[in-house]
Amino acid sequence: MSDPCLPVRHVRPAKGWINDPNGVCRWNGRWHVFYQFNPDEPRHGQIHWGHASSADLVHWQEEEVAIRPRPGQLDEVGCWSGCFTNDAGTPTFCYTAVATGPADAVGAIATGSDDLLGWQQAETPSAPRVGVPAAETRDPFVVWIEGRRYIVQGHGGPGVPAQVLVYDATDLADWKLLGPLLEMTDPVAAEHAAADIWECPNLVQVDGQWVLVLSLWRHNGVQGELSGVRWLVGDIALSDGVPRFTARDGGVVDHGPAFYAPQLLPDVDAAEQARVLMWGWSWELDRDDAWLDAHGWAGVITTARELHLRDGKLVSQPAPEVLSELVEEASQSWTAGDGARVVTTTGPGRLVCSAADGPEVVELTGASTVVVDGSLVEVFTDGAAFTTRIYPTDESVWSVQADGVTVARL
Template sequence: MNALPDDLAHDRHRPRYHFLPHANWMNDPNGLIHWQGYYHLFYQYNPHGPFHGTIHWGHARSADLCHWEHLPVALAPAPGDWDADGCWSGCAVNADGVPLLFYTGTSPQRQLLATGSPDLLHWQKHPEPLIATPPPDIDAGPHQDFRDPYIWRGDDGWYMVIGSQDVGKGGVILLYCSDDLLNWKYLHPLLRTSDVQNFPIWSGSMWECPNFFPLDESHVLMLSVWDQQVTYYPVAFTGDYAGQCFTPRRQSRVDWGGCFYAPQVLRDADNRALMWGWLWEQRARDAQLAAGWAGVMSLPRVLSLAPDGGLLQKPAPELAQLRLPAACAGVALDLTGASDALSAVHGEQLELWVEFDPLSAAEVGLDVCVAPDAVHGEHAEEFTRIAYDATRGVFYVDTTHASLSATAFHEIVTAPFTPQPGASVQLRVFVDHSVVEVFVDERVCFAVRSYPTHPDSLGLRPFARGGQPRFERLEVWELQEAI
């Protein structure tokens, strides 16, 4: 593909190994499919600017989950079509060798189909909607919130879930079945808000972008929480599926950061459950317009379940191919030793693997994107903090000091966390310019955005409060560009 324009190529906040289009707007991952040796990623895309509108399906592929080739737009809205106001989110299906895209057209929202060429570069839209309206017993609201089909093949045919709301009753996931992928029969709600009222995480008034898939010995229903035109966060329900009914047993936040949304899951040739999510910008709209781009895709995450049914996530191991020789490698270090080991490490494209035992420390963690005059000091004008607070029983990421820019959003995001008995805490961090992704013991994940203003806010710094921790492992790599 063509090289980036100079203004984008030299934009210090633009990621270099997370996927994003050359310019303009991107949101949800769509149509994930492993096809003829490539991972194909479709995504919500506006070719006309860095703002939501006139949504198309962008398209890229990768042979290794790291290096992506941009491909032509797959779906575009057209005047007079069922999707004239936008080609919204959906999924891809391999129908015995025939590639199909199922998606939501607007407005109003209805479920549509396109059939692809063998190389997935050309798509023919089906002439009529597959499902034109919500079921009559569901009040989807004045805008007919009824979207984002996700399809799988069961033992007795094809199944589809669609995200919706039932006004006054909360979110609902609708279940359909089909023998031929063209004619769909509504069955019943797979899950309603009333089914999960005893779970602690708030679930809004409407559920979108559902995924439903087996994982280990259970099933997972993943959905994204929406309320009053505001997107919040994705939630995963783990439970049992039998007789076309789902019984949730556990609820998990998929990501505790402030910008991860609308994840989609793909089964690859090795039967791994791989997940991507949309990382939205955390800066003012004017800053997005000035930059000329908005939205980034998360790193691919491999999913599994803990013995207690909790969702586990780890970075895809293929990402290790981006590593340059280790810039830092230490074991069994106290705070001073860790600080000395990190003092010479700087960068905007980094992977960190840290294992620590808090011992007597009330708080222990790591600062990234640190201004150089503060690497050895107590205070920095700019830094992003990633830490465990034993007093409160939480892990947190703090971006309140990440940027001096008035356009950058600042927040502290926290997740309940207790270290595993007798084990060190494993912390894996990926810094990619304005993106910071954090994996804690594979049990808690954060994705946040950080927009330093100093060109040399590139340092790393360990810290502790109220005691002396031990850093069992401290390893850092600079990562190559991949996009």
């Protein structure tokens, strides 16, 4: 039986758990999104890297699992988040290898075939664990600064101030720690992105300015809490080849309750001006074990979003390729499970899902573009993004109550 909650035009397999997008790239003219994946059950654990590819950012093909935990190896309990890089023609993953738990994580690499379907995981770490025993370090991201390759990683933990560490990554088999790229002592970072660990740091140039995107992990005394995603725009200064980031301003990447751990991709093959694309993880909201077991899946990767700076602020919209795939439809309502939709409005209003399992309404605060796919709802209003989840049932009907509405099938 079809599942009205299951997204059909976004990255996720038919079953299992997924979280962070990893290794996003454009290789040989095709888009690839790898992702944190537990194929065995809809819960976090035994993390592999799943893989999907697409020619158009809309129709995604599930590929074979790319890398997986190896008994007795440095990634025995998980191949956690990381990135893709082109190492002089060799496809390479830089990832977080976990042998027993987050505090023992090390940096590792895997090299791939030219079709990105076969991967060889290294047997020795590229970077050892760092810091005091309570500290955690994870989520490598490759960035080029003035012709030199670096890796940034998130660092911190209970009683350990959040930092972004930077490494010389000239040799991907041996990352050399250079020190902190950014620390919580930066007043702008402290104001906009206070956290115990800065997870999934992404450092890219957007419209010619350096932007650092951070996912906030905060300790609540019992366990960690995922506390949203922030952007910082600033400057990079190099001293003897060591980069340091100083923030000028900051803000919220997505204002919704179900968005975390994005990965950014500078699209160097863009036909016109350079651009940056972003994918994020949208988790399930208020779903209990019974729901997870009945549906057999959890998590979805968001629409590819194009990022720009407007008046010094980071803004986002669905990638133009997504919107170009639309098929016009006249009706302002549709039955749940009947494919994905993109809704545009010229003014404020409401998106309503009747007979939903939980909340039924999303408020639209102005002229908006809305992507609805299964239970995933992404709202874009004047450059601001809002990602949430609404869970339709077999009896549900979606409808839009606003001015100037256009509904199109995706």
